[in-house]
Amino acid sequence: MNWQGQTVMITGASSGIGAGFAEALAARGADLVLVARSADVLQHTARRLRAAHGVRIDVVVQDLTAPGAVAAVRSATEQRGLTVDALINNAGFASAGRFHEVPADRVNTEVALDVAALVDLTTAYLPGMVERGRGAIVNIASIAAFQPTPYMAVYGAAKAFVLSFSQALWAENRRAGVRVTAVCPGPVDTGFLGVVGTSEVRVGRPRQVGYVVERALRAVERNRPVVTPGPENAWVPLVSRLLPRRLVAAVTGRSLRGAVDAPSAARVPTAGSLTAGFPATEH
Template sequence: MTMTYAGTTALITGASSGLGSEFAERFAARQANLVLVARRADRLEELARKLRDAHGVSVTTLSKDLSVPGAGAEVHGDLTERGIRIDTLINNAGFGTRGPLVEEDPAVIASEISLNVASLVETTRVFLPEMLSGGKGALINVASTAAFQPLPGMAVYGATKAFVLSFTEALAHETKGSGLRVLALCPGATRTEFFDVLGSQAAAFGRMQSASEVIDTALQALDRRATPASVVSGWGNRILAGMAQRLPRQVSLAIAGRAVQD
């Protein structure tokens, strides 16, 4: 079954590049109207023009730094004033840092936690009532294979993604039977700007996937009769995630530490 989204509106955060822009392309192709949110207004407008021309959908852009507390509520208030109701929310915005915690910039890791965790929860909470009442869209939170074990050398990032996975799976259970499809998407290393921001390719263990392959995984999960609460993108990543959950905690911790810190 292929889900269509004609007549619905999808809000995508971190939409200016990478997984966010690929999500935008795919949902526009399925005839969803879009709200694209990111900091880079020029990139958003360029993408919006392309999608309007290619698919004939309505595309609204909002330049917003979602790491600022209250930004998610501001987005909701802005859209409510415009009469735009959200059916699908894709919380894709996020970034990672690498290095021993003692060497990391406190301001940067505070922003990382704010964007990856606090903003995702706030944005989900403010839009969830209207998505539940519609019952015809999806909530997709982008987690990571980093969620399945502690990640020495990327301790904050791994912990934020573990939160996203746990939070989303709990929401999937809470909203069971509502018609809203709730999914935690867990990609591994993906060819996006993530590693440019991270400043290193060292943490990119396993086969690097394309953004298109990751979104294929998400859409296939949404198209299933019963959408799973979480899905790992890539068979190799699924094997590694499964091993991390089954091995003794100290063993998976040591393996992850060597992979990231070497």
């Protein structure tokens, strides 16, 4: 797939994996629409990428969990005369803790961003791609999508939805010229787990953002429905299919329980933190 001259929308583009996609795609000559809540960070990123690569960068400052958020994003692109050729649904966050202790409004916000906003944005831009006979949708899932995830129950379930949704759309659209890929990384060195409040939920060594982004773009270019960046992650889908689900859930739960039971001194307090001291963060 040639990204030169394509207009790519990236959500959660102010940091982490989203910022990595912005850097890589601008270097490939793509014009970008960066969506996130952080106006100052987005504007700084846009100025830097314009200067470095000579591409068009549009900024849409929007909280995707707000009522009417996706309609506002779509209106912004229409008013600017932009055709979104590819969509990278990266915005998302995790909460950690026993589900019954997590505030209901935090659970609802997590589902709204990790699931509903992703579906709504896909609904907004996929029809145009199909009509034009070309395009790409990249959905950031997680290695957690392949098994139940006790103590991060909503996050794991949300990413399982993203994985299944992406695979279904790939099958529907693979002959329509639209590529759909779910990216399922393991730990990524974005500060994600640090802000969640513990490194104990990490299984395996964290990968650099650039590594994950390059593997993801390669998968899109090859029209692969799923990619698990890093050879150490390739076994997870296989093991999750072969072993009984109750065993997988029990083993995963044991590996994550320490994160919930860790002393409060080891946790990282931040604004908007969850019950038991586990904050939420974007990819």
